[in-house]
Amino acid sequence: xxxxxxxxxxxxxxxxxxxxxxxxxxxxxxxxxxxxxxxxxxxxxxxxxxxxxxxxxxxxxxxxxxxxxxxxxxxxxxxxxxxxxxxxxxxxxxxxxxxxxxxxxxxxxxxxxxxxxxxxxxxxxxxxxxxxxxxxxxxxxxxxxxxxxxxxxxxxxxxxxxxxxxxxxxxxxxxxxxxxxxxxxxxxxxxxxxxxxxxxxxxxxxxxxxxxxxxxxxxxxxxxxxxxxxxxxxxxxxxxxxxxxxxxx
Amino acid sequence: xxxxxxxxxxxxxxxxxxxxxxxxxxxxxxxxxxxxxxxxxxxxxxxxxxxxxxxxxxxxxxxxxxxxxxxxxxxxxxxxxxxxxxxxxxxxxxxxxxxxxxxxxxxxxxxxxxxxxxxxxxxxxxxxxxxxxxxxxxxxxxxxxxxxxxxxxxxxxxxxxxxxxxxxxxxxxxxxxxxxxxxxxxxxxxxxxxxxxxxxxxxxxxxxxxxxxxxxxxxxxxxxxxxxxxxxxxxxxxxxxxxxxxxxx
Numbered sequence: 001x002x003x004x005x006x007x008x009x010x011x012x013x014x015x016x017x018x019x020x021x022x023x024x025x026x027x028x029x030x031x032x033x034x035x036x037x038x039x040x041x042x043x044x045x046x047x048x049x050x051x052x053x054x055x056x057x058x059x060x061x062x063x064x065x066x067x068x069x070x071x072x073x074x075x076x077x078x079x080x081x082x083x084x085x086x087x088x089x090x091x092x093x094x095x096x097x098x099x100x101x102x103x104x105x106x107x108x109x110x111x112x113x114x115x116x117x118x119x120x121x122x123x124x125x126x127x128x129x130x131x132x133x134x135x136x137x138x139x140x141x142x143x144x145x146x147x148x149x150x151x152x153x154x155x156x157x158x159x160x161x162x163x164x165x166x167x168x169x170x171x172x173x174x175x176x177x178x179x180x181x182x183x184x185x186x187x188x189x190x191x192x193x194x195x196x197x198x199x200x201x202x203x204x205x206x207x208x209x210x211x212x213x214x215x216x217x218x219x220x221x222x223x224x225x226x227x228x229x230x231x232x233x234x235x236x237x238x239x240x241x242x243x244x245x246x247x248x249x
Numbered sequence: 250x251x252x253x254x255x256x257x258x259x260x261x262x263x264x265x266x267x268x269x270x271x272x273x274x275x276x277x278x279x280x281x282x283x284x285x286x287x288x289x290x291x292x293x294x295x296x297x298x299x300x301x302x303x304x305x306x307x308x309x310x311x312x313x314x315x316x317x318x319x320x321x322x323x324x325x326x327x328x329x330x331x332x333x334x335x336x337x338x339x340x341x342x343x344x345x346x347x348x349x350x351x352x353x354x355x356x357x358x359x360x361x362x363x364x365x366x367x368x369x370x371x372x373x374x375x376x377x378x379x380x381x382x383x384x385x386x387x388x389x390x391x392x393x394x395x396x397x398x399x400x401x402x403x404x405x406x407x408x409x410x411x412x413x414x415x416x417x418x419x420x421x422x423x424x425x426x427x428x429x430x431x432x433x434x435x436x437x438x439x440x441x442x443x444x445x446x447x448x449x450x451x452x453x454x455x456x457x458x459x460x461x462x463x464x465x466x467x468x469x470x471x472x473x474x475x476x477x478x479x480x481x482x483x484x485x486x487x488x489x490x491x492x493x494x495x496x497x498x
Contacts, residue, residue, distance in 0.1 A: 004279065027421055030253065043425075044426065046425060080433060088435060089463075094477050097478050099478075099480045109362070112359075113282065113283075152355070169284075170289055176293055179301045184329060184333045184395075213340060215337075216339075216340045219342050223344070229346050
């Protein structure tokens with residue numbers, strides 16, 4: 001069980017080849033993860049070619065872990081396949097709505113995490129690209145995703161060429177609540193975040209960015225309000241175009 | 250690695266006790282799962298009391314796996330704690346939008362799946378309750394969740410009192426796409442779903458429900474359009490009330 005406490009994200013990969021068969025075999029294991037109502041509301045687009053990676057790179061702000069990966073897996077919420085099946089059998093599918101998108105997005109994320117665990121237990125390194133939901137329209141174009149298919153999370157994978165430290169986490173008491181939510185009082189906030197703020201790497205971010213606190217690094221540099229709101233508008237319009245916000249008058 | 254291909258959902262649990270310490274220990278391992286920008290945008294409310302389970306039961310349509318579980322874990326997208334921390338440091342957090350909700354929902358789902366894997370590898374049985382996103386407002390009330398905290402997925406857990414078969418899945422070729430999305434042609438649909446439709450359990454559902462096909466069972470009985478749209482409206486209003494759809498003019 002040691003794996004779970006020592007795992008870490010790997011962003012640099014070696015030249016050691018990763019076969020299509022191993023990727024398919026790991027996905028074949030991962031699909032036994034739980035799925036909403038046995039519907040398997042996901043698809044995975046596997047990008048291995050240099051052209052394919054180049055087409056995806058701008059959507060992920062040209063992060064080097066993408067172009068350097070042996071494979072890039074885009075996990076998509078997919079109600080297209082299920083809807084086509086229902087139509088083909090003469091049934092009336094009604095999955096062009098937010099709730100159906102949420103079900104499919106959870107399915108895709110559960111599958112992605114199961115794949116990550118299996119890959120890492122096989123000695124591979126992985127990195128999630130959260131930029132997937134920010135630039136979903138660019139990814140939809142690059143991968144020719146049809147309606148009711150939305151990219152949710154991307155995983156880069158390859159054999160590790162680095163061995164970073166295990167990343168620190170907040171104490172488990174910060175996020176476990178017993179029976180009811182325990183409000184985040186000022187005292188609890190200070191006690192939860194104190195150690196995190198004092199990590200040498202985090203102190204360095206504050207100095208480098210000339211900010212008052214680590215929190216300012218997050219709000220002013222990494223995830224500023226304007227960017228979050230900009231990508232929220234893009235996301236909502238993408239959902240509408242993908243057919244998940246169909247309004248029935 | 251056999252675990253991954255043989256895992257299955259467990260809905261009936263024995264009386265064998267599950268300690269608070271083991272739950273906390275498993276969550277302490279699970280938090281090493283990947284998380285968006287090291288922000289850990291989740292909370293877990295652990296319900297163990299009979300009163301607590303009774304309060305949650307209606308939101309989950311009184312599914313017996315909830316009341317019979319040793320513990321019920323509600324995994325929440327949580328931007329409250331992070332926002333409070335930013336405010337307390339004098340920073341200006343801007344996480345009251347859809348994109349931030351999606352980031353937190355993915356974080357909570359990844360944590361939930363990591364917990365499920367760890368629990369099952371410890372010999373426990375688990376069941377996801379997808380009803381969480383349908384009746385989120387009832388769960389918010391029952392667990393006293395503050396703003397910017399939204400329940401995403403629920404896991405019931407306990408030692409197994411049943412040993413069901415491994416659930417069938419579509420062939421891996423149904424959802425792997427190479428470089429570009431491979432459209433779902435009629436031929437592909439028939440070939441993907443043929444085996445699934447012919448499973449004895451699925452044929453029985455069609456007969457019992459007096460439907461024309463298995464697809465009709467999904468569209469008319471399990472996930473009808475009216476229900477999906479009804480719960481979509483509830484979900485959107487819940488997101489607004491939770492503060493994730495704040496419009497800045």
